[in-house]
Each structure stands twice: as C-alpha cells, then as structure tokens.
Amino acid sequence: MARVWIEDRENHADYLEAMEKWQEAKRNGSKRRPPGRWRVRWYGPDGKGKAATFGKLPQAEAEMHAITARLDKGSYRDPKSGKAATKIVAEEWFTSKRKIGRTTRHDYRELLDNYVIPKWGDWQVGAIQWEDVSAWLTELETKPGKSGKLLGPARIIKAYRVLSMVMKHAVFSKRISSSPCHDHELPRPDDEDEHVYLTYDQLERLAAAAGEYRLLILTLGYCGIRWAEASAVKAGRLLVAKRRIRIVQNYTDVKGVLALGPVKNHEKRSVPLPRSFADELADAAKGRGSNDLLFMAPEGGPLRYNNFRNRVFDPAVKEAGLGGMGVTPHKLRHTAASLAIAAGADVKVVQLMLGHKDAAMTLNVYGHLFPDRLDEVADALDVGRKVALAMAGASLATAA
Incomplete structure (x- = not known):
C-alpha cells in the first residue's frame, strides 16, 4: 500500500450524513463551508495513520505531493504537533x-x-x-x-x-x-556591564585596603577566577610548587541558600599563580586540612558575596581611592585578563585561565586588548622575502 493516497468520500456514510447536515444548515442561513469530499491519508514515521480532508481534488493532490516529499526527505512533521500549547x-x-x-x-x-x-x-x-x-x-x-x-x-x-x-x-x-x-x-x-581594568598599582592598593582578605583580592585580580569559584577553593587545591590553583567547584547562592557544585560550563581547570604571593597563600593554608576552605568568613564557613561586598570590598574600594569606577569582585576578572594580555599571554592561555567555553568567547570579550601585531607580520614576511631573493640571486650567479 502507498504511504500517501487520496480517498474519494462521495459514497461514504459519514460524508453523506455530514452533507445532509450542511445542506440543512445552509437553508437556515449558515455560511460555513461544506464538508471535504477528498481525504488525504498517509502513515507517519511513527507508523500511525493520519488524515486531512479537502473540498477540491487539486488541493488534496497538492497536499499528497507535499507530504510525500517531506517523508522522502525526512523533514516530515505531524500537522497536529504545532497545535501543542x-x-x-x-x-x-x-x-x-x-x-x-x-x-x-x-x-x-x-x-x-x-x-x-x-x-x-x-x-x-x-x-x-x-x-x-x-x-x-x-x-x-x-x-x-x-x-x-x-x-x-x-x-x-x-x-x-x-x-x-x-x-x-x-x-x-x-x-x-x-x-x-x-x-x-x-x-x-x-x-x-562595562569592563573595569585596574593597573598593578590600583590592584595592590585595593588588596592592601582589604586587610585580612588581601590575598583573596590578589587571587581574584591576578588569577581571574570567578567569585563563586574563589569562595570554594580548598586548601588541598593550592599547588604552590606548580604555581597553580585547581578550580573544580563553586558556591551558588539561590535565595540565601549556598550549595557547592560544579564550576560554570563544567570547565575544571588549573589557573596560573604568581610566585610573588604564592608562598603567602601557602602560609595561609598551613594547619588546614585539604578539604578546608582557603578563604573563609570571619566566623568560619564559606564567604557570602553580599556580606563581603558590604563589610570588606566596598569600604576597601573607597579607601583605595577607586570609588566611582564601578569596581566589583567579579570585574576583577577583567583586570586579570587585561594584565595577562599586556604581559604577552595569547588568547588560548587567557581562555583557559578565565574558564571560557572557547577562545571565540574570549576574543569577543577581550579582543580589543590584544596588541596589533600586523607590523610584526609584515616585518617577518620581509625577512623571508629577502632570504628567498638572496638565495635566488646566488643561484643565478652560480649558473652564470
């Protein structure tokens, strides 16, 4: 049996009954259309029978050909499926x-x-x-x-x-x-949402003004990790000898409830740790178990963002003379990216450090910070061309 075919309902009992009702309604002034005589029938990919009626044969034939084409191309969808709420x-x-x-x-x-x-x-x-x-x-x-x-x-x-x-x-x-x-x-x-890029001096002043949380500010501003990630760093994930911090979890706060879970995009990573304060972090971690938090609230336990902003960060911003710049703990990621790029880091390194899903995202956000190296490319091409011309000239001289 064909997958799609047309059925003439002229002698079907249900069609004749529907026509009688329509004619009676028409005599009473109804303007509704008569029931469809031609029925297109087919089997969908699920093997179930489908049907649609039309008043004229050309309409039914057009629908039959359209359904056949969609079934052949694999683009078929049930006409009724679009009626779902x-x-x-x-x-x-x-x-x-x-x-x-x-x-x-x-x-x-x-x-x-x-x-x-x-x-x-x-x-x-x-x-x-x-x-x-x-x-x-x-x-x-x-x-x-x-x-x-x-x-x-x-x-x-x-x-x-x-x-x-x-x-x-x-x-x-x-x-x-x-x-x-x-x-x-x-x-x-x-x-x-505009980015804020602090200089080395501004970042150091902010860290100093944060008092006992100086190392946390330095970690945010130089390593580029998110606040939620920094608040979940455990002492055992501080790898001083390798100058790395392993980022594998973060804290999320939903309606005041903190929960420990996987990092954003599930991108576990190791971030570079400047040696200049790595040893200080190691000292801060001494005496703590590998599962103890590296940065904790004064009363113990994980830091809460709002408390940290109100009690530590915002006062430190004001004391460091950075008020009005829109600095936030999260925006220190932008500072870390800008300092890394200025130091010569390529886009892939910055992507891995920040935990972006791919390098394209990093370029979309920070592409304007990467130096224009077109002159370097042109100079390198000049060197290559001069070498090639010199070798060509030597070959001609030898042949002569």
Whole structure:
C-alpha cells in the first residue's frame, strides 16, 4: 500500500450524513463551508495513520505531493504537533536542561514563570509568528515587569533567549519547521556591564585596603577566577610548587541558600599563580586540612558575596581611592585578563585561565586588548622575502 493516497468520500456514510447536515444548515442561513469530499491519508514515521480532508481534488493532490516529499526527505512533521500549547513545550525544554547550574536553573524558571508562560503559555506553538515576538519585545521594554519597574536591557535579552530556546526545542521536536526567534533587534546592554581594568598599582592598593582578605583580592585580580569559584577553593587545591590553583567547584547562592557544585560550563581547570604571593597563600593554608576552605568568613564557613561586598570590598574600594569606577569582585576578572594580555599571554592561555567555553568567547570579550601585531607580520614576511631573493640571486650567479 502507498504511504500517501487520496480517498474519494462521495459514497461514504459519514460524508453523506455530514452533507445532509450542511445542506440543512445552509437553508437556515449558515455560511460555513461544506464538508471535504477528498481525504488525504498517509502513515507517519511513527507508523500511525493520519488524515486531512479537502473540498477540491487539486488541493488534496497538492497536499499528497507535499507530504510525500517531506517523508522522502525526512523533514516530515505531524500537522497536529504545532497545535501543542507553548507552556507544554516550555516545560519539556526546562526538564531537558540537565547540565545547567542551580543559579541558571533558578533564573530560567523565574523568566519562564514571570514573562514567557504568562504571555505565550496558551498559544499554540505553531501559531507564534516573528511579528508577535517583535511586539512582545516592545512590550517588555515599555511596560513594568514583575517588580513594578521597567526591565533593564539585560533582563529583556535573557527573557528573549529563554523563549528562543523553547522555540528551538519545538523545532528539534518537529512541532514547528522554523523558529520565530531570529533576527530581532534587541536592546543594548546596560552601561553597568562595562569592563573595569585596574593597573598593578590600583590592584595592590585595593588588596592592601582589604586587610585580612588581601590575598583573596590578589587571587581574584591576578588569577581571574570567578567569585563563586574563589569562595570554594580548598586548601588541598593550592599547588604552590606548580604555581597553580585547581578550580573544580563553586558556591551558588539561590535565595540565601549556598550549595557547592560544579564550576560554570563544567570547565575544571588549573589557573596560573604568581610566585610573588604564592608562598603567602601557602602560609595561609598551613594547619588546614585539604578539604578546608582557603578563604573563609570571619566566623568560619564559606564567604557570602553580599556580606563581603558590604563589610570588606566596598569600604576597601573607597579607601583605595577607586570609588566611582564601578569596581566589583567579579570585574576583577577583567583586570586579570587585561594584565595577562599586556604581559604577552595569547588568547588560548587567557581562555583557559578565565574558564571560557572557547577562545571565540574570549576574543569577543577581550579582543580589543590584544596588541596589533600586523607590523610584526609584515616585518617577518620581509625577512623571508629577502632570504628567498638572496638565495635566488646566488643561484643565478652560480649558473652564470
């Protein structure tokens, strides 16, 4: 039996009954269309029978050819699958995210519950069009968010990316053929995300002003590790002889609950440790077990970001004369990257140090800091060309 065929329903009992009801309704003034005489039938990839009816034979033939082509190319999808509610697809997508960390999971959940599902939850996933998403972005920019305040550009971009990932899941699950989340004009990120690059002198002043947490500031500013990673470094992962710190875990804080978990992107790594303060770190770790934290809160246990900012970091920034620069513990990563690049580190070294997923991300963020070495390339080409010309000249002289 053919996979796709057309069935004439002219003498089928259900068609004749439907026609009688339609004719009666028409006499009573109804303007609805008559029932479809031609039925396209086929078996989907799942082996189950499917059907769709059409009023005219050419329409049915066109659909038969289209379904046959999609089945042959492997691009077939069930026409009914696009009718699934977006909230169902969104939950499927969220459940499929098995490798994300606690903070990212919490953020995705919040964006789904506050912005994506309230807007799109009851929509059929196949009904969402590009212009609908564009109008939603305008709505997010102009109307107050869940807090009653306008959303910042960064939050709008995150909400859009969550919807985009849900739509991508719908494409992968063959509910829709293409995503409506593409080529949209997104708001510019806030200026508060701008990088801050401290000099050696500024970094040393800040570290000195941090008192007992001087070594933590130096580690953040020279090694480039994230705050969540620094707060989870254990004494046993300080490898002074090799001048390395092993980064394998971090602390995440979700609604005041700290939890120890894998590092971002699951990128375990070793970061370089300057010898100039490596021995001081070794002294600080003396007497501690290998599983004890290297940097701890005054009362013991892991440091909490907000407490550290309020009690130590912000006062140290002010004392060091760096107020107004927007310095934060996280932005010390930018200082570490800039100092490493200025010292001659290549992009791969900086990527590994910072724990970026790939070198492309490092170049996107810090590409402008790498020196322009075009003159060096031109000079090297000149040397090579001169050698080649000299050798060619010697060969001609010998031949003569």
